Amino acid sequence: MNSLNPSKLLNSKWTATQPRHKEKHFIVTKLLRNEEEQVVEVVIEAIHSNREIILAWQDLKDASTWKMGWK
Numbered sequence: 001m002n003s004l005n006p007s008k009l010l011n012s013k014w015t016a017t018q019p020r021h022k023e024k025h026f027i028v029t030k031l032l033r034n035e036e037e038q039v040v041e042v043v044i045e046a047i048h049s050n051r052e053i054i055l056a057w058q059d060l061k062d063a064s065t066w067k068m069g070w071k
Helices: 057-061
Strands: 013-020 023-033 039-046 052-056 066-068
Touching: 023 052, 039 057, 052 057, 057 066
Parallel strands: none
Antiparallel strands: 013 023, 013 066, 023 039, 039 052
16 A cells, blocks of 8 residues: 555656556646645546546555556
8 A cells, every 4th residue: 555645646656557548657737625625636647648537546545556656
């Protein structure tokens, strides 16, 4: 499990462990916050295609799906 501080995820780099559509490397481009200013979701962008995906930030903790950095 990856330990994360949700406030520091902006511009962080991630590698998908099971790439789809040749999309392996991603970067967090936005933090989506609730009314209490807590991070609830992140927008990640695929480097290869520039496609954006919205995820719950906790999904990045799953080491079987995501690895920190570009590997």
